[in-house]
Amino acid sequence: MKNNRIIELIKILLSSRDYITTKRLSELLSTSQRTIHNDLSSFEFRMLIDGCDLIKTPHKGILLKCDDEVKNKILYKLKTPFLTKTVENDDLSSILVKLINANHIVNREYLKLDLYKSTSSLNILLADLKSLLRDYDCTLENSRNGGLSINGNEFDIRKFFYYFFNSENFYIDYSHSYNRISDRSNYILDRMLTQKQKESLLSIVQSCEEIMTTHFVDEDFNSFLVQLSILIKRTLNSNYIGNISFDHDLQQEYHYATLIKLYIEKDFNVILTENEIKYISLLLLSKRKQTNIPNDEHESLMLEKFINLLSVRLNIDLTKDFTLRQSLNNHLKPAIKRMRHGLASQNPLLDQIKNNYTEIYITVNTVVEDLEAIEKIYFDQNEIGYICLHVIAAINRPTNKHKFNAALICNEGLSLEVFLKNIIESYFPEISITTILRENSSIYAEFSKFELVINSTHKRYKENNVINIETHFSQKDHASLRHLLANKVISSNDFHLDLFKNYLVFFKDDCLTQNDLLEKYSNYLFNEHFVKSNFFNTVLQRQRVSSTYVARGIAVPHGSKDEVLASVILIINCSQPIFWDDDFANTIILVASNDHDARNFSLLFRKIMRIASNDQLSEQLKKCEDIEDVKKLIDFVKN
Numbered sequence: 001m002k003n004n005r006i007i008e009l010i011k012i013l014l015s016s017r018d019y020i021t022t023k024r025l026s027e028l029l030s031t032s033q034r035t036i037h038n039d040l041s042s043f044e045f046r047m048l049i050d051g052c053d054l055i056k057t058p059h060k061g062i063l064l065k066c067d068d069e070v071k072n073k074i075l076y077k078l079k080t081p082f083l084t085k086t087v088e089n090d091d092l093s094s095i096l097v098k099l100i101n102a103n104h105i106v107n108r109e110y111l112k113l114d115l116y117k118s119t120s121s122l123n124i125l126l127a128d129l130k131s132l133l134r135d136y137d138c139t140l141e142n143s144r145n146g147g148l149s150i151n152g153n154e155f156d157i158r159k160f161f162y163y164f165f166n167s168e169n170f171y172i173d174y175s176h177s178y179n180r181i182s183d184r185s186n187y188i189l190d191r192m193l194t195q196k197q198k199e200s201l202l203s204i205v206q207s208c209e210e211i212m213t214t215h216f217v218d219e220d221f222n223s224f225l226v227q228l229s230i231l232i233k234r235t236l237n238s239n240y241i242g243n244i245s246f247d248h249d250l251q252q253e254y255h256y257a258t259l260i261k262l263y264i265e266k267d268f269n270v271i272l273t274e275n276e277i278k279y280i281s282l283l284l285l286s287k288r289k290q291t292n293i294p295n296d297e298h299e300s301l302m303l304e305k306f307i308n309l310l311s312v313r314l315n316i317d318l319t320k321d322f323t324l325r326q327s328l329n330n331h332l333k334p335a336i337k338r339m340r341h342g343l344a345s346q347n348p349l350l351d352q353i354k355n356n357y358t359e360i361y362i363t364v365n366t367v368v369e370d371l372e373a374i375e376k377i378y379f380d381q382n383e384i385g386y387i388c389l390h391v392i393a394a395i396n397r398p399t400n401k402h403k404f405n406a407a408l409i410c411n412e413g414l415s416l417e418v419f420l421k422n423i424i425e426s427y428f429p430e431i432s433i434t435t436i437l438r439e440n441s442s443i444y445a446e447f448s449k450f451e452l453v454i455n456s457t458h459k460r461y462k463e464n465n466v467i468n469i470e471t472h473f474s475q476k477d478h479a480s481l482r483h484l485l486a487n488k489v490i491s492s493n494d495f496h497l498d499l500f501k502n503y504l505v506f507f508k509d510d511c512l513t514q515n516d517l518l519e520k521y522s523n524y525l526f527n528e529h530f531v532k533s534n535f536f537n538t539v540l541q542r543q544r545v546s547s548t549y550v551a552r553g554i555a556v557p558h559g560s561k562d563e564v565l566a567s568v569i570l571i572i573n574c575s576q577p578i579f580w581d582d583d584f585a586n587t588i589i590l591v592a593s594n595d596h597d598a599r600n601f602s603l604l605f606r607k608i609m610r611i612a613s614n615d616q617l618s619e620q621l622k623k624c625e626d627i628e629d630v631k632k633l634i635d636f637v638k639n
Contacts, residue, residue, distance in 0.1 A: 105147030358613035547581035
């Protein structure tokens, strides 16, 4: 029962700290006040805001009150493409399995008996299913004789089945894996195929890897099995893919898809059309393969430019790292094809990358534009995350690592000193603890002598180069230290320039929506001659293809450098959080940059991204009231 208008209504109410009138809500949602009142009274609205207090005050408006934990739970409900898990979802799973296994239709009366449901209970389930299908431009149709079937574009129908089966709403009950098949994939296949058919499909995919002389990563191996099983069930019931646009650069995938088609026809006694071969080609294209791919001169120049700019922004020389160049080449060639054909590749580590390697994520996101311009594509946030993994691996390689001269503050005696020193240096070879400090009145004078000071005492220090840990060195300490090093490794020599006047502007704002804010400040940049008139459109285009929310309540939108006349960074602190790409953002860092003044701009950029990467500093940034507060914070940050 997902109503997009109700979802937007809840987002606005959650982002507002003050009362908001139904008139204002109706304006924001382009609907009537009567509809707003109906939505506020609906069962769906009350179900989604469970745990919140809805306060209605005459002459003031509506206020939704809840703590951060409840707010995050509601956000999770809103951002998932399906309903949160309930008992009814098990019944939905059963209905969908019957629909994909049935020849054309499923009888309503049969469903009532099979699920032990009354007519009204079944109707509620089917209403949920209709709502889910709507997100994929599909419909649930009723025939005159009481039969049910899913209608729509076959490509969309298969996409719906695949994402539902892989969502938390698809109930699974499994406790073992089968070779490389995950519990979930194994359970999905068992609901659609016989044991013999499952073994045949597994053999087909493994044979495909042998013929291609490559190896799918495990996540893609499982997704390919599920996608092919859906294809087999749909074609066995005479549901075929329609016309698919096909580019000449897919000839290699088409060749392998033709072989897979022959295997499927032989083992499953089904005839696959030409368009099904093209569909399998696209599925192959969406998979990341572990193999080395030769690159031509054009691609070498493209990579060279990307790595050079990356090195400038991060201020760490990656240009001599052959492994990085080869791994990026292996990833980018199929990734560019995927983006060209609109095929998403889910990155299960995306949230961790954004949180633990924020500076690297933001940097890659803002320098990837040259690659995109050459290839005439946009990378989504999942692909940006995969590129970051290669960069993170390069930065962590011993040949690129910087050795940190560190001190340890410890008051617990020799045994604990030795323990902490050994465990930290074993976990982090880039740290060399050369001095043990005792807590005393003159200890502050010692801090400046070291790049890193690790404090294990009960006293908590707030200096920029100090990290506070527990004496037993917990998992949390390990994560905090790893996060700190990921950002400290990207450093530079300090040089004194008046960067603020030329490159930095600060605002406080009370905009309620993402689009309003972006339009307002893109217009500001245009009126102040920082950007050309089309800058706003390029910002929106970026938003459509890739989330610009990063972490810690911070979003970093940016537009095309071709539309930038003079590089500048706008820091906008919002009076109330704005719902931004499935999260709430308090601070918006709008970046407009081109290739001019690269050294000066990159220094300021690094300092601001360092702030965005740090929990305490990012909180301080949100509290800044004017440009002077921001300057003091930036001056505090080491380069």
